[in-house]
Structures are given as C-alpha cells and as structure tokens.
C-alpha cells in the first residue's frame with residue numbers, strides 16, 4: 691500500500707479523504723488539532739523541525755494545512771498559509787517524497803467571476819447565458835486571484851512549480867471548488883462550484899495513481915455540474931479524473 695501523509699488532516703477535507711481512502715492506502719496525518727482515525731502527529735505545520743519526522747518514508751503528501759477562510763487578511767496568510775505550504779514542500783524535498791498534492795483553490799482565478807457570463811452563472815441568472823457557447827476557465831488562463839487567500843494559493847502553485855523543476859518533485863495543484871459538509875449545494879453559486887465527497891475521493895485517487903511521468907499539473911476540483919465554468923478536460927487527459935456527480939440533481 692502506498693504511504694500517504696495528509697497535513698491538516700483534522701479538518702473537513704482531510705476527514706473526507708481519510709474516510710474514503712483509508713482502506714486503499716496507508717494514511718497518516720499531521721495537524722495542530724487532534725485526530726483519532728489514523729496515526730497523526732499533533733504539531734504546527736509552520737515548524738519544519740517538528741513536522742519533518744511525519745514525512746519520513748512517505749510516497750505522497752496531500753497538503754491541506756492552512757486557514758481555509760477566503761476572506762483571510764494578509765497577516766493570516768503570511769503567518770499561516772505561506773509558511774505551511776513552504777514547510778510542507780521543503781519537508782517533502784528533504785524526505786524524498788515522490789508526489790506532492792497541494793490544496794489550491796478556485797480563488798486563484800476568482801476575479802473572473804465578476805465578468806460575464808460567470809457572474810450571471812454564480813448568481814443563478816441562467817437565462818442570460820448561452821449554455822452551449824461560453825468559454826470554460828482553463829488552467830492555462832492567467833491567474834486572477836480575488837484576495838490575499840487566493841494570492842497565497844497562487845504562491846503555493848508557483849512554489850510547487852519551482853520544487854518540481856528544481857528538485858524533481860512531482861507536484862499536482864488542485865483548485866478545489868466547494869467541498870462542504872453537506873456534499874450538496876447550500877447556495878446558488880455552489881450549483882456551479884460543488885465538489886462532492888465522492889468526486890473528491892475520485893480526484894485524489896486519480897492524482898495518487900497518475901503516471902510518475904507527470905511532473906507538474908494544475909486541476910480544477912469540481913464535480914460534473916451542469917453549470918460548472920471550470921474546464922476539467924486536462925484532468926481527464928492527464929490523470930483520468932472522471933467526476934460522476936452533478937449538483938443539478940439536488941435542484
């Protein structure tokens with residue numbers, strides 16, 4: 691069984707991944723909060739020396755530790771998110787980890803949502819949108835972060851690219867849409883952005899199992915929603931991610 695380390699395991703995303711994947715992989719965790727499901731080091735992920743032992747012998751790191759609040763101010767991003775990310779990358783490099791999967795965010799490109807037709811879609815104003823003919827946002831398009839949180843995630847993607855190019859770490863960045871406890875839309879925007887728990891598991895397994903030849907990739911983490919506006923065709927081609935759920939079924 692592959693050995694997987696999840697940072698930030700005690701949170702929502704970590705709990706879902708652990709629950710769905712723990713029979714398939716040997717999962718361990720690190721978090722400043724306690725977690726009882728699998729062996730977890732209780733430590734602050736901004737402290738390289740403290741967390742380094744958890745990376746020993748690991749094949750794949752799933753790096754979730756950060757403040758997930760999209761409205762976080764600069765001081766939080768500086769003190770927590772940037773340092774958690776750079777620490778996990780450095781620990782992965784030192785420990786010879788094969789693959790690093792980064793919990794990036796759709797907020798790296800959040801400013802597109804203020805332009806048409808995305809703003810109409812997130813507001814549920816579907817009659818103003820030609821469903822067949824709008825441009826999906828691809829991971830090739832320029833980033834347009836919508837605040838310090840999104841900028842911090844763009845930092846993580848750039849740092850991941852550097853560790854891939856410089857040190858040969860295989861890096862995959864997941865621009866997660868909305869992963870909530872309900873695994874169902876709780877507002878209008880989420881009919882576009884929802885990533886169900888089962889599709890999250892499919893996405894993470896796709897990343898873990900993808901060819902070692904993939905050195906770097908950015909993938910939107912979204913279900914197969916009727917009104918999704920992020921392109922997942924590169925995920926299908928490169929890592930064989932096939933989302934099966936559609937938020938529309940909850941309408």
Ligand SMILES: NC(=O)c1ccc[n+]([C@@H]2O[C@H](COP(=O)([O-])OP(=O)(O)OC[C@H]3O[C@@H](n4cnc5c(N)ncnc54)[C@H](O)[C@@H]3O)[C@@H](O)[C@H]2O)c1
Pocket residue numbers: 697698699700701702703704720721722723733734735736753754755756757758759770774793794795796865866867868869870
């Ligand atoms: N849930 C979503 O819809 C979503 C969307 C996009 C990106 N993400 C990203 O996915 C990751 C997980 O999000 P979540 O929704 O599970 O959030 P969460 O708050 O439920 O979990 C985050 C976990 O990280 C831990 N953590 C934070 N700072 C830490 C530190 N310095 N040291 C050790 N542990 C620390 C927390 O204790 C917590 O258990 C985050 O990086 C978030 O930005 C989530």
